[in-house]
Amino acid sequence: MSDQPDRHDTAGQADVRLRVTARERAVRALVCRLAGEADHETRAALDEALAEAVAAGPDLLVVDLAPLTFCDSSCLNALLRAREDAEAAGVWLVLAGPGPQIRRLLAITGTDQVFTVRASLQAAVGVSRLPHG
């Protein structure tokens, strides 16, 4: 009996250089839908809702902005805050489907460089990047 493995034997012997394992993992996504106008007056409510969503600890938090008709600096600040909270909690935050007004706001303020933005809810939920860790 030889100790030397036969390299041409592919029936799962020792000296394996690459081990591939496949594991099923459910990605829990939470969609937070913002509809209407978000401004200074609605700031507190928005903060609270986003904080709750982050605290629920999903893998992926999608903020659906499609039904939002108005978003000013306080709304933007709420989203920035949520982004910080999400990062600290290991939650992946994605902004989905912003309308033209909000897209321009993100561009002018340069925040499109720090947010992950997807054109639609479907695209956002389809983000295939798995959480680290």
Add this chain to the structure above:
Amino acid sequence: MADREQVEEPVPGGGPAAEAGLAVVREVLAGLPGSVVFLRPEFGPSGEVVDFRIAAASPDAVDIGGRDGARLVGRSVLGTYPGIDTTDLWRGYLDVLATGAVHEGELEYEEAGAGIPHRSRFGVRASACQGGLIVSWDRLDAGEREQRRLALMQRLGRMGWVDRDLVNGTIVWSDEVYSIFGRDRALGPMTLEELSARAEGEDRAAMEEAVRRLLKSGEPMDRTFGVRLPGPEVRQVRVVAETETDVHGDPVRVHGFFQDVTTAKHAEQLLLEHRQAALAQQSLLAAERDLAARLQDTLLPVPQQTLELAGLSVDVAYLPLQKGLRLGGDWYSAIELPDGSALLVVGDVAGHGLDAVATMALLRFTAKGMAITGTPLPTVLANLNTLLLHTPDRTGSTATMIMAVYQPAVSRLTWVRAGHPPPLLVRDDRARFLPTAGGILLGATPSPRYEASTVDLLPGDHLLLYTDGLVERPNEPIDEGLARLAATALAHARTPRPLDGIVRSLVAPHARRDDVCVLHISR
């Protein structure tokens, strides 16, 4: 109703005796007050009573139709009051005729004519006399209505009356008085002396004196006093009383009214407190306005004239959203630096109110300080960013700004931008937004990157630095507002004071949602 009825002289079965009787009845009736009539029966073929005729009436008699005595005489009862033969009254009349008993009853009558009360109630009395009936009646419901009205008035006015006989000592209180004093009816009324003994505090002495004077010399009284009810409540009661005197001038009867004026007194008290509060508020507001004005002069003085800096003419428009505060999150700087260059800044802290003002002041003074000490512009922004991130603030302040330095020797404007709308350059009948290096707003992320941009200004150029309050409208993409600004700036470029025209065109006084700050720079 047949008013043109035939008036006949009735002599159904009479003779001289009947006529003599009628004459006496007529004489007696003529001297009676109220409504009294003498009715004589009329008989049918089988001898039954089919009608009555009004043979005589007292002078003041008035029926439901308003017809008086003279017009009633000679009338047929059934003819004048159709349907009366179906009533209890008629049966009563027949009964009186047959048995000689006295009938007392009520009659409710409904008449269909216009101007006559639709439904009225009478008390009626009928007795036999000389082969006929003496009938008297009295309107019941008028009196009842009066009673109801009086009771209602007392209840609504929280008022009741008192009547006291000083000779035999009886006192009567109307129901409402018991209610005013919260007293059980079973306990009966109290005298004024007893009431004044129950008066609260300072009222007591004055009350007792007034009652004494009323009872001794009949001096009328009108006083309000506090009286403690069973329980903690003190009610304010007004008593108005006067006396009737005898031949010697000594009071023998007291008539008076009590009224619960507690709510009125409370309302008066409240009103007084409100007035005092309002006055205090007014002086507070005046002090606040004064402070706000001085604060503005210190933190962000707004020049009324055009500033001339480093070869540029600068006009400032500053319109905070909250007028009272005179300050907001927007700010500007336009100063000459030690090296002769001009510092031009426009900034916008998120939010309004005092918190935004505080952050604004921090940024404004820090930026100015760094510019004066020659810090490169991108570094200034990075430092301000760090400053904002480390300000302990629950809501997380952010701010946008454009910071520019103009060097007159080379006519060059260098600027940096943090999340702020781009500068607008108007040159030779063209208005365009200057391409700017990107840069995220301050306070959003720990490691932003800022880059300076430059443009050379030519004589005749106009440059606008502004905050988004000038271009943002609800439900409108910002690009539309920017386009509108470009068009407006172009339109006013050749006017003597372009900034005035631009602000007038774009800022709607009644539809504002944000602070507005604009720098208009021209070379």
